[in-house]
Amino acid sequence: NNMGIIDVLQQSASKAATPDDRVGYGIPDMRKAFILLLRKFYQQNIRQAGCSVFINFDVKSSSDMSFNLQRKLPADADFVTVQTANGSGAFAKTKISFTDDLSAIIPATSISYRVQMNIGPDTSFFFSPVTIDHSNACFTYTFTGNGSWATAANWENNLVPPAVLPKGSTIIINPIGAGECILGTDQQVAAGAYINVLPGKKFTVQGNLQILQ
Secondary structure (H helix, E strand, C coil), X not given: CHXXXXXXXXXXXXXXXXXXXXCECCCCCXXXXXXXXXXXXXXXXXXXXXXXXXXXXXXXXXXXXXXXXXXXXXXXXXXXXXXXXXXXXXXXXXXXXXXXXXXXXXXXXXXXXXXXXEEECXXXXXXXXXXXXXXCCCXXXXXXXXXXXXXXXXXXXXXXXXXXXXXXXXXXXCCCCCCEEEECCEEEECCCXXXXXCCCCEEEECCEEEECC
């Protein structure tokens, strides 16, 4: 709204810290004001499921903007970019999703994440970092094919999840293209285990799926 725009213009101005009755807040920095406005609209959700971390956020962006997911492990001197994503279409509210696989990282590790937004060739900034405690033993089963759950070739490395998915394990549903995953058998997900259907992917349950809390 108008008051929100006025607020970021004042915060970005040359005398924001010491306004006076002669020049007020001073001269606004439009680039800085735009970044402040983007931060106001930014909403993020980060959660760990088994050995995967799902980073989802809403932000206003367009096709000429991009995002870097950065991660910092205890042994890292600084954050390292692990994934990238591009905006799309005209400037509007957009949903961006990243999935980070922790299967190669030893449990009992603190991991920090932050998102870098690139809004021009010479302009980028960071949203607030978040730290998680990675404590799960990692067993991930990823559906990447099309069709039956029971077909080993539809799963990454031909690894079909057990009928009772144990605590600390994750099933990721990510069918190829416009394909779908069809569960035609009984599947139980134990408390502390997770099943995650990636955004825009199709998952059909014809059998019995039981998710315990």
